[in-house]
Amino acid sequence: MPCTSGGPLRKTPPRAAVRGCTLWTRPAETSCGRTAAPSTSTPWPPARPGWSSPVSPTGTYRHSDPPPHAGRTEARVEPLEPDDPRSLGGHRILARLGTGATAVVYLGRSRGGRLVAVKVVHAERAGRPEARDHFVREVAATTAAGGVHSPPVVAADPGGRLPWMATEFVPSVSLHEAVERFGPLPAHSVRRLAAGLAEALAAVHRAGVVHRDVKPANVLLTADGPKLVDFGIAAAAQPAELAGTPGFMSPEQVAGAVAGPATDVYSLGSTLAYAYARGDTDTAGPPGPGDDAALRELIADCRRLDPAERPTPAALGDRLAAAADPGAPPPGAAWLPAPVLAAIDAHAGEAANPPLAPTGSPRRRLLLGGAAALAAGAGAVALLSLREDDPEPGARDNARPAAENSAPPARKPEPAPPPPEPVPVEIALTGDGPVEEMTYAVNREPVTLKDVKLPWRKTVEVPREKGKAAWSIDLSHYGEVAYEIHVDGVRRMSQRSPDPGLPAAMRGPGPYSLQAGGETAWSAPPADSNA
DSSP states (O other): OOOOTTSOOOOOOTTBOOBSOOOOOOOOBOTTSOBOOOOSSSOSSOOOTTOOSOOOSSSBOOSSOOOTTOOSSSOOOBOOOTTSOSEETTEEEEEEEEEOSSEEEEEEEOTTSOEEEEEEEOHHHHTOHHHHHHHHHHHHHHHHHOBTTBOOEEEEETTSSSOEEEEEOOOOEEHHHHHHHHOSOOHHHHHHHHHHHHHHHHHHHHTTOOOOOOOGGGEEEETTEEEEOOOTTTTOSOTTSOBOOTTTOOHHHHTTOOOOHHHHHHHHHHHHHHHHHTTOOOOOSOOOTTOOHHHHHHHHHHTOSSGGGSOOHHHHHHHHHHSOOTTOOOTTOOSSOHHHHHHHHHHHHHHHSOOOOOSSOHHHHHHHHHHHHHHHHHHHHHHHHHHHHSOOTTTTTTOOOHHHHSOOOOOOOOOOOOOOOOEEEEEEEEESOOEEEEEEEESSOEEEEEEEOSSEEEEEEEOGGGOEEEEEEEEEESSOEEEEEEETTEEEEEEEESOTTSOGGGTOSOOEEEEEEEEEEOOOOOTTTTO
16 A cells, blocks of 8 residues: 555555455656656646546446445336245335346335335345444444435444335435436536535534545435435444545545545545546636536535535535625526436336236246136036036937947147256356355355356356346455356346456455346247247
């Protein structure tokens, strides 16, 4: 790990969990000869449009971890799978909102009819004491932060067989989704966004919590204002643990220093830059037509290199309240553009009418239908036999011809066709390693291995009628390791650890911790495809 200027070197703790971080540096030497952040007032890391995908060089890959209220990049309400719980803590589970490497988020309803988002830890992680301890801290951090600008926790059982937490469900779209689908927000929307998030961070910091991962994917846009979610990184056991998301981490986070409230302010500035111009907030040159120079200046102040020079969330709120916004909408007008509000309404409609869970696989429905047909045929044959054995009185002398009295032959049922070919899900590891320990899972069926020799690959067959598969890997390794996920012969994801763009001086000796997970879908055969 690099040292800060004039400070001592800090060793990487064992199995340091580096959550979703890509490190970008400019050449600058400190007194100890290690690469460090530049000592200029230019926002750093350099702003790059579209920086939003978490990429993990030396630790947790948080590509698919859903915030408590978001699904994937685009919010979707999906039907339950056969193995999903149907109730938790008195909450009826209605549908899926998202899945990731550590948990699944469900849409639920309380006994009183209140919609909630229920985050449930994966079964393979629930058996690990460190994962349970982390979730206990996450519940505590989320509870402390709950309020006007963070959905409150309504119930939780972090000590249950499957640890879970229920928060108020908020119809919304993430800031990331809104910008990717509809483009940057207008200045008046970004000002309202800044004021709401500054108020949220002030409340979080008063509760003694530092979020440490403020980014567009963790900001929900609602009709009433923004919400700050996902306190998973805030619950990390080690405050100095390198954690964050590329493009939104503060210089002190990258350097491995303890993250304080000023770290969240830096990430807030980067998030506002993304909302306003997709990260392009270069203050050089005169502002263009319709540009809000004061807003750009506020963003630049949030992203100052020296944490002591950044404004506090409370000061940001005062500054925004005092500043006039010439582009503000008229009183009573919506704070978000119409397309974003329409997307929020669509999400609310999906939650109000969640899709029904399938009652069984197409193969099972086919077999049940065949059994019913056989039963009906057997009943008809038995009835005809009884009628033949019990002729009417006098019928022996005036018997009808045999051809007339004989019953038609019963139609032999056709054998059920074989089920469709399963979908192979392959996890492949290459590199020099070694891999000390790893746990992989497909559809929440974990397998743990030790001292894995590379190259290594495993193929798990998933019934095609399931339509999708969730996968995850969690490993501790030295050296360099690359993984690939192939589904039905097509590569769906690949990643290297440590990241090849990370300077060698910043990697440390290891071991490195890598966690990855996601879900992939395919076209399932229709129910009558085998008929």
